[in-house]
Amino acid sequence: QLQLVESGGGLVQPGGSLRLSCAASGFAFDYYAIGWFRQAPGKEREGVSCISSTRGITYYVDSVKGRFTISRDNAKNTVYLQMNSLKPEDTGVYYCASRISVCKQFQWDYANWGQGAQVTVSS
Numbered sequence: 001q002l003q004l005v006e007s008g009g010g011l012v013q014p015g016g017s018l019r020l021s022c023a024a025s026g027f028a029f030d031y032y033a034i035g036w037f038r039q040a041p042g043k044e045r046e047g048v049s050c051i052s053s054t055r056g057i058t059y060y061v062d063s064v065k066g067r068f069t070i071s072r073d074n075a076k077n078t079v080y081l082q083m084n085s086l087k088p089e090d091t092g093v094y095y096c097a098s099r100i101s102v103c104k105q106f107q108w109d110y111a112n113w114g115q116g117a118q119v120t121v122s123s
Contacts, residue, residue, distance in 0.1 A: 002026040002112050004096050009117030012086055020081040020117055022096030027112075030054065032098045034072065034079040037107055038119070040092035048094070050103035051079060059103050064090075086121045094119050 008020040022034060035050035049070040050059045058070050069082040079096060094117050097110035104110070 002098075004098060004112060004114035006094060006096055006114045006117035009094060009119045011120045011122065013123050014087060014121055016086050016121070017082070017084045018086065018119060020083065020094055020096075020119070022079040022081075022114060024077045024079075024098065027098070029077040030074050032100055033103045035097050035099070035103060035110055036070065036079075036081050037095045037097060037110075038090075038092040039095070039116075040089075043092075045095070045107050047105055047107070049081060052103050053101050057103070083119070086119075088121045091119060091121050093117065 003025045005023045006020060008018060012018055031053050033050060033052045036048045037045050038048050039045040048061055048064055049068055051070045051072050060068060067085045072079045095113055097113045099110045
């Protein structure tokens with residue numbers, strides 16, 4: 001059974017850091033791209049970052065470039081999202097999602113989703 005499980009969310013002050021993890025099981029992880037999306041209250045879900053399969057090519061939305069870093073450990077079937085210099089506008093539920101091979105921009109291009117992890121940036 002294909003499964004994605006996010007962890008590492010929480011409450012952090014502006015300027016702080018969090019690392020999200022997305023643990024995968026039930027499929028050939030190495031061949032899949034993993035994307036991170038977030039949804040703030042009252043807003044649509046948006047793509048934040050993605051890492052492709054074999055070549056590990058990374059993508060970031062402009063608002064997080066230079067602050068967030070995505071990486072993957074294929075031996076552990078896990079993708080990480082290191083989030084530094086967090087801002088209140090980074091608040092939301094963060095989801096990881098999988099699709100075969102290459103990254104795509106939109107959520108409907110991803111077939112499988114985790115349950116989400118809450119990230120709250122507030123003083």
